[in-house]
Amino acid sequence: MREIHLFQPLTIKDVTFKNRIGVSPMCQYSAVDGEVNSWHLVHLGSRAIGGAGLVVVEATAVAPEGRISLQDCGLWNDLQEQKLRPIVEFLKSAGTVAAIQIGHAGRKASTALPWEGGGPLESGAWPIVGPSPIAFSSKHQVPHELTEQELESVVADFAAAAQRARNAGFQVLEVHAAHGYLLHSFLSPLSNQREDEYGGDLRNRMRFPLRVVEAVREVWPENLPLFVRISASDWVEGGWDLEQSVVLARELKALGVDLVDCSSGGGVCDVDYETGPGYQVAFSERIRKEDVLTAAVGEITDPHQAETVIRTGQADLVLLAREMLRDPYWPYHAARELGVKIDTPPQYQRGWRW
Numbered sequence: 001m002r003e004i005h006l007f008q009p010l011t012i013k014d015v016t017f018k019n020r021i022g023v024s025p026m027c028q029y030s031a032v033d034g035e036v037n038s039w040h041l042v043h044l045g046s047r048a049i050g051g052a053g054l055v056v057v058e059a060t061a062v063a064p065e066g067r068i069s070l071q072d073c074g075l076w077n078d079l080q081e082q083k084l085r086p087i088v089e090f091l092k093s094a095g096t097v098a099a100i101q102i103g104h105a106g107r108k109a110s111t112a113l114p115w116e117g118g119g120p121l122e123s124g125a126w127p128i129v130g131p132s133p134i135a136f137s138s139k140h141q142v143p144h145e146l147t148e149q150e151l152e153s154v155v156a157d158f159a160a161a162a163q164r165a166r167n168a169g170f171q172v173l174e175v176h177a178a179h180g181y182l183l184h185s186f187l188s189p190l191s192n193q194r195e196d197e198y199g200g201d202l203r204n205r206m207r208f209p210l211r212v213v214e215a216v217r218e219v220w221p222e223n224l225p226l227f228v229r230i231s232a233s234d235w236v237e238g239g240w241d242l243e244q245s246v247v248l249a250r251e252l253k254a255l256g257v258d259l260v261d262c263s264s265g266g267g268v269c270d271v272d273y274e275t276g277p278g279y280q281v282a283f284s285e286r287i288r289k290e291d292v293l294t295a296a297v298g299e300i301t302d303p304h305q306a307e308t309v310i311r312t313g314q315a316d317l318v319l320l321a322r323e324m325l326r327d328p329y330w331p332y333h334a335a336r337e338l339g340v341k342i343d344t345p346p347q348y349q350r351g352w353r354w
């Protein structure tokens with residue numbers, strides 16, 4: 001039988017992923033006071049049962065003001081940590097690797113639920129922060145420019161959340177440095193126009209995100225993988241781009257980051273760019289040439305397409321988001337399509353036919 005790469009295990013440090021398929025982090029906007037609940041357990045748990053090798057819990061705020069919406073998950077207190085534990089235990093018991101993404105929404109914080117329009121909150125808004133007093137759009141608040149002392153406190157928030165993620169039992173931690181949120185907004189010259197050592201040339205713009213990653217790496221156990229999600233391009237002339245992402249990836253690797261998760265966009269409002277099957281895979285392919293592991297994400301929906309990404313060395317993992325919302329059993333269906341037999345949860349043996 002021909003070898004199928006999508007279902008080959010991958011070991012990073014002390015963690016083994018049973019296949020190369022991950023559930024991309026997806027905000028559910030369903031937490032109360034930053035605490036997860038039965039929605040998160042069932043949502044994440046069903047995708048673990050479905051056979052993914054990795055399940056990444058959604059962008060989880062390191063501080064209350066760093067939430068995209070009031071209903072975001074958080075990891076700034078002990079109760080939030082405790083409530084994540086049963087989810088982690090379930091994911092592991094279903095044979096998947098439990099990961100969590102931690103982040104700070106920066107100048108894109110304080111918004112309504114997507115199904116209620118998603119725009120900046122009108123009632124109940126809270127002050128937002130960023131590298132420079134430049135609003136994300138004409139509708140958004142102008143963010144407060146973080147002082148150097150405030151930056152130190154954000155670094156401490158990230159480190160504390162990383163420690164809590166560990167206490168909760170997660171095996172992989174992902175730092176969210178994509179999609180226009182705080183860390184990405186420091187990287188991009190379009191949102192960062194600071195005149196201190198955190199703004200200006202590429203080295204200065206990378207300084208704060210790298211400080212965060214360094215602080216996180218110090219508390220995140222050496223034997224467990226650390227991922228960073230980046231937006232490899234702003235898709236705008238004069239913005240953040242692949243060339244700068246390559247330099248960033250080298251720096252991340254030097255700090256002990258194990259895998260760069262290659263997304264794009266989100267930093268510039270109303271930018272028009274072409275999407276389509278695998279439209280971000282080229283970013284992952286290029287960054288992987290820096291001798292760092294990568295994940296590819298974005299319109300990966302077809303098992304043969306996913307297999308090609310892994311087989312041809314464009315990425316080490318594929319992450320699926322919307323397709324996993326349509327089909328939590330995508331890994332099982334993909335295995336059938338590719339002619340691979342995967343382990344069946346015993347409870348489901350009578351339904352999973354080969």
Ligand SMILES: Cc1cc2nc3c(=O)[nH]c(=O)nc-3n(C[C@H](O)[C@H](O)[C@H](O)COP(=O)(O)O)c2cc1C
Binds near residue numbers: 028059320
């Ligand atoms: C409902 C939803 C919520 C999302 N939340 C997050 C998130 O918390 N963190 C993140 O990095 N990306 C988030 N994304 C982006 C996805 O992880 C993914 O990168 C994007 O949807 C492209 O992949 P896809 O074409 O497979 O959907 C979200 C996407 C969706 C559809």
